[in-house]
Amino acid sequence: MLEIKNISKCYGKFPALTDVSLEISPGMFGLLGPNGAGKTTLMRIITTLLTPTAGEISMGNINWKKAHLVRNMIGYLPQKFSLYKNITVKEVLHHIAVLRGFYDQREKMVVDVLEKVNLLEQKDKKIKELSGGMIRRVGIAQAILGDPQIIVVDEPTAGLDPAERIRFRRLLHYLSKESIVIISTHIVEDIAATCEQAAILHKGKILKKDDLKSLSDMAKGKVWSMTLSTDEYFNISKEWNVISSQHLGDKYNLRIISETPPNGAVSATPTLEDAYLYLMGCVSE
């Protein structure tokens, strides 16, 4: 179990994280929050690239203060991941393996990680010939060199097309069978599709952490659905917090978040997205 205790981080006087505590068990953990919430800051602290202003991290009897012991336990795919364009997939991974101090077992290691991310066939292709989804998978391949116990991926699905995004989520889910995988995102669907547990981060503070069902249940009794004509839709969208609408022939099916039901609406089962939007609405008021 990875234990994050009372972590705070200030950049100068600006508090980017305030008293963040999380317990993360094996499996896939989601860190959900809007831009500027502090996700990257927290991930960089987990990877030891950044030192917290206060608080502690530990796993078993290893404390993050001994960063040199921790580094080999962690694989990291940073939010801004870039590679030299003119070398091949295999060359990139060999290069990174050497930088990490893996020498002798390198050939087998590189083949193993390429197999896991399903890129063995592309091993001799140059980086510039790969799609965005493939480059992200090279990013995962370098992160899992040496079989780290913790894999940290920061906004990995940004910029991927829908099919690549699904394939990439499936890969992370597969890796989470043997490691702790921590994914940050502002896209609710990334987490709803893969994670067992998640935390919602806003302005450097954890608003809520729980299993997905309990997180969704926060919006229980606050989500409503109704079907309206186009004219009625335009009137109601001025008055109520409409979070989604679906066009069905000459009617609209709406989803609305509200403490009280709009006239004619029926109660809907909340999703994680509803709960996230509900919570964000509460904190911005």
Ligand SMILES: Nc1ncnc2c1ncn2[C@@H]1O[C@H](COP(=O)(O)OP(=O)(O)O)[C@@H](O)[C@H]1O
């Ligand atoms: N090196 C830095 N110096 C000053 N402020 C920073 C620095 N890095 C991030 N911040 C600020 O800290 C907050 C959290 O940033 P970040 O952790 O990148 O959030 P997220 O990844 O959720 O978008 C933002 O307001 C950002 O502007």
Ligand SMILES: [Mg+2]
């Ligand atoms: Mg970020």
